[in-house]
Amino acid sequence: MAERRAGTPLLEVRNLSVTFPQASGDVRAVRDISYTISEGEFLGIVGESGSGKSVSSLAIMGLLPDNARVEGEILFQGRSLLRLDDRELSRIRGKELSIIFQDPLSALTPVYTIGDQIGEALRLHDRTLTRQAAETRAVELLRIVGIPDPVRRVKAFPHEFSGGMRQRAMIAMAIANNPRLIIADEPTTALDVTIQAQILEVLEEAKRITGAAVSLITHDLGVIAGHADRVAVMYAGKLVELGAVDDVFYEPTMPYTIGLLRSVPNIRTAGTERLVQLEGRPPSLAALPPGCPFAARCPVAIPRCSVDEPELVPHGTDLSHPSACHRADEIAAGTLPRPAIFPRPEPLPIADRAPVDDAVVLSVTDMVKHFPLTRGGVFRRRIGTVRAVDGVSFEIAAGRTLAIVGESGCGKTTTILELMELTAPQRGSIVVEGRDVATLTATQRRALRSDIQIVFQDPAAAVDPRLPVGEVIGEPLVAQRVPREVRDRRVAELLELVGLDAAMADRYPHEFSGGQRQRIGIARGLATDPRILVLDEPVSALDVSIQAGVINLLQDLRDALGLSLVFVAHDLAVVRQIADDVAVMYLGRIVEHGPIATVFDDPKHPYTQALMSAAPIPDPAAERERSRVLLDGDLPSPAQEITGCRFRTRCPLYKLLDEAAQARCIGEDPALQPKDGVSVACHHVERNTLVVG
Amino acid sequence: MTLSSIDALTEKDSDGFGIDVPPDERPVRGRRSLSRNGLIWRRLKAMPRFWIGGSVLTFLVLFAFVGPVLSPYTFSQQDVMYFNYPPTTVHWFGTDQLGHDVLTQVMVGLQKSLMIGFIAGPLATILSALIGSFAGYVGGAADKAIVWFIDLMLVLPAFFVLIILYPFFRGASWIVMTFFLALTGWMIMAQVVRSQTRSLRERDFVKAARYMGFGPWSVVTRHIIPNVASLLIIDATLGVGAMILAETSLSFFGFGVQLPDVSLGSLLDAGDAAAVTRPWLFLAPAIVVVVLLLAINLVGDALRDAVDPTSKVNHG
């Protein structure tokens, strides 16, 4: 090991560039970035997809594909990693330098047990370790990362673990050899919000035990705010701003950072002001324009910005907070005020809004959707029932937005898909515009479909890749047998309505970006001029800067057309930005329902409280002073039979109750009861003393 | 191969490395980008395999259909000067024991084999598309019955089934045999189409079409079939080769094309007896069969790679 001088950083990245050669032009994924990580530090690297944040970290690990061209220097504990060959690097990887990947399912080898895979990490760096000794140590590591019953679980295969448990196992593997630096590459992106909170806790714990430095790569500003000491912001392969977390969040000096911070909704304040949307999108890394890569999207760009690329240099007096902008001095000095760079857009003028009455346009009563759980190929047999939706009721008035929130598996998507069938549910009723769908004939049902339309989550999957977008958008009109000329006119109108060019009608979906494709999906949803638009996670597949534009568009469309929206989402801040009312779902039931500000400011159900407290806030000061309600374990399978209250197996309130009170939770299924203007399904609302920050 | 073109075909937002190279960040303004078919064609054009296979195939088609016209001999004409002659300048591929010109015989035989292949291959594909998409989209009892029937058909190798069915087309025209070939060659593709349909049925754009009010037939024709079309085209292409192979094997053992018709298989059969002593009788049709199948497989394989580049791009 090289001699370590005092004050030498643990990791020093100097002028790192990564290029992927392509026939159509080299993709310059990372360009000339330099930063350091000190012993024990927590660095957050934030950026949108394509910013180069993961590529730069994989370059440190030496795990880029063979065709990548890596230039510059990476010094780890004084050793130059880029000069080592695969064999030499493999002695450092997993021992002093370890990494946690995003998707814990595909990151674990499906055919070996968890214990074998953790043991492998140990035995690779300690050839004297026996199999048994490695397994004993693996059990210990699993216990550290909070996996219950580790002696048994160590023999389980990855597919027998839930997503959260797999990510815990990945962390166990990463800390197995007491590394000096742990790189966490979007470790919680694939997980639900309450599980994300658990995993981030485990990561903090792992950092405390090993004393390692952590480099956390994420697109989520809230996660950074709550955990990092320092933040690096990346854009189009460049490091554009670097500094202590408070400096970057409260006094950003790069317009991109300013815009990004103003484009994310904050769960505490969302809905009170409009989001800033960043126009356009990042440049193609294969054909970068000269000058600053953000110039084309920057409202305060000056001619110089499209000529020279700014260097990452300090501005003002603070030498620890450099940024790459020609006008950063003005921003730091306050002569170019931050709100003036990205002013918040105005809401739709009242005069342009469609008049709406309070008529109820959609009412769902006690809807049930159960799936048989079967096993076997030819001779299927029923081994249980999945209660995906188990007695859900809600209604929506004209011009209002109802949000349905909950984690994956809670039944929120099944609820709206069942609604969209427009047939009698297994139990209960669906009434659209005063007509019970159970009584409709096939012709009436098709006619009614023009009043209720859906927009899906993944804009890439929601449109047929083989049809030009004009056909895609006009498709609901084909189903309604609208003649071709009328259809073409309407398609042009719709494209303009969602902010696209009417001339794009003959382009194919793959020519559009994610945000544009989602606009196409929305245009299709509006084609038949519906009264109700159902949205299934419409922004969760989009980058934050794009997300704001789609949310603003939906708000404007709702107001201009007098639409009622059913908005299904897991991101509570996004939901608060757009919705009037909210229904929180857990295992097929609504557990809390009411006006969104009331529910979010004073959550009453322990599950709502846990959800609220797990949602990261992009505000470091707010994150520091929060008190959290953490949930134990994972969401139970909807096939599991739980008597009484479904939430009691994970309920933090339940644990505080006396036996008599607990008996009620076990014995009696709570119904929604009105309480202070909202409805809550909990027996012990009165005794709820949990504090949510 | 560009990242964006991979993305366009697989509709994935990452390039498979799990690294954040931007998915599809070409500006929509500016140069008109290619449609999906354009992309496939551009990739095909870059593959030598496609050009080699394609030109050999074109040559063989011309050889089979134009060749006999240009040939100085007819198919049944006997050259009494030359019995059992090895290849000479007069008879390029030699002659058989009756003085038939082997070259002309091969041309005519190839003609029949090509016709059988180009009818039976696509026919089997159409069958598999209809049956597979129906079973996959409708589901339920019909699906189960079809799956069981496919399993049943797969219990015996097709060659075996054709031997058992042989008495049904013995003595009939070659066209009947062609239909029997197609009837025994659709099952595996039908399984593929069925599973593709099942996964397409869960895709959002198909759900969306259902929620717009389209019936099953409209959904299948508007969305399902077009989305498996490239698969079907590949299968039809490779199917031509598979059917020619099956025809050749059957005819070789006397279960296929019968006189007065000749195919490559029956020529091979005729040449077999003298394979060691007068190898040209066997080698001429054998070489034509191998070159033909090679050309078809090269084209089919190139098509497959052009449609699904993820199976080939330099991953790692």
Add this chain to the structure above:
Amino acid sequence: MIVYLLRRVLNYSILTAVVSSLAYVLASLTLNPVHDLESRHPRPPQHVIDNKLDLLGANPDVPLIERTWTWFINIFHGDLGLTVSNHPVTDQLITRGGVSLQLLLVGSIIGAILGVILGVWGAVRQYRASDQVVTYASYLIFATPTFVMGILLMIAATQFNNAIGTQLITFSGQFSADAPTDFWGNLGDRLSHLLLPTIVLILGAAASYSRYQRNAMLDVLGADYIRTARAKGRTRSSALVRHGVRVALIPMSTFFAYSFGTLIAGATLLELVFSWHGMGEQAVQSIQTSDINSIAGATLFVSVLILCSSTLSEVLYAALDPRVRR
């Protein structure tokens, strides 16, 4: 898992029963087993013909469904009826089945192993010269009908024998009539007969296995868990061997069942080309001699083989992939 496997075996057994009964029905509908007798000159008396029909269980006065049922039930008594030349089909099945199995087992096992190795090698060395050679060789093998390859090898072997002046490679039948009787001599003779047909089968199987394994490996090369293994401290090649190959073997178990059918068809053709007296030859001959019991017996044999290979492939799948064990 055991229960699941038993269910699969039961389903395969039903399929097998249905298929062989169907074959019996089809054969009874189209074949006339006394065609040979009837066309003799002079035509034998009617009662001789009727006797023969009764003996074969093919009396047209008995309804076909009843004949099929009798045939089917007799299977469980180990009786598959008589051939047109009055030998029990069961005996024929045992001797000929053994001959076929000899070819099939050697061909499939060596072919699969060779193919898997070549596939892994090709994928790891993708686009290098060695990968290209394997790729184009397999293209060539796919394009050559089995029997053509067999005959070409026979021509080559004849040239070879002529060149060295002795019958070193023999290729007609499964053994020579004048084979040495001592154990080693006999074994040597059999091996020399086995050489050419097995080469053809092995080449065919290895070509398809290698293509399939290569694709499976390419799918795995970019997998996240390979990256994880490297992140833990494995070198690239060690991660590929220890984690990649192991996962890429899983789809091969399914492929095994598919390829076995092709292999049987190939073996049938080779038996005819190389004059081996196996089941394939029996099937072909029985059509030519209008032998109902014989073709039905051959069908039963082949479908039982397919049943065994499918079951084996399910067992292999479960052994290789913990995700399907339950």
